Amino acid sequence: MRPEASTGNFNRWLRINDHVPDDLFCRIARGEEPAHFVHEDEELMVIMDRYPVSRGQVLVVPRAHFRFFHEMPNGLVGHFYSVAAAAGRAINSLMSPDAVVMLARGLRIPHYHLMLIPARSGDFVSSLFSLMDSVQGFPASVRSEIAARYSSLGRALRVPEVSDAQLEEDARALGDALRNEIARA
Template identity: 35%
Template sequence: MSHDCLFCRIARGEIACHIVHEDENILAFLDIHPIRPGHTLVIPRAHYPWFEDLPEQLASQITTLSQRLAREMKTLYPVERVAMFYTGIHVNHAHAHIVPMHHRHDVTSAVYLEHGAEDFTLPPAPPRQELETVAAALRQRLAP
């Protein structure tokens, strides 16, 4: 793990997050600037800067959990689709976004750039209690 990496610090428990799932290899927690309620990040506990750096087995574990989350999100949020995508725009630690899609542009730049690139803003951060309620609902649905 990297000493200064934000997601490594979250994985070590140094920074609080709203955990949805955790095991020895991966951690899933809510994005604090969600595109939609339920927007979850899935990260490896070990530091890999980019998704292409992930060992194949670890990438498979992330995908398998993401598929489970997507199936539960479809029931919890009655949506037809759930997006999964890897990015590394803000944090250089491989991470997948799992997002219930209420609108076809939920995960496209059209939503964020409708007023031009200079006016880009992050989605608002919901109140802490709202995030915990969402995390609890997803944890319950993932429980064996």
């Protein structure tokens, strides 16, 4: 387990790194950390997620440090989500998932980013959303019962291990598809 993800250190790590413009994504943007780039421009980068829950998962990240989306200037927000939409279309056309799920992040790594995750029936992502769907709208007592029933879900589901070579291959293929999507827009 990576230290920043361990339960005991998470809150301490979050406090220490809150609004520090030297997080992993800032270092990638400066060229100090490696990444598999799908797309990059002056304002943002689309990179392969090094620890995906589904093959083809990418991260859309502003180069400048913003902890939350509402901190970004309006012009960047529009560009950011336009490229994210094009990346979603590229993932969809190249990988043919049942859906491309978009999750906004910024807590573990305090730098706003979107995860675009290809989801297929029965995989980790669809199982997670099925669990969420099963508890929404129910009273607390029923939600607790459902949660207890699914307590082993995390242990039962596996996420893919992806090699650097596979990430690079996916980055090239998705990059080509994304360039085509951006050109069409």
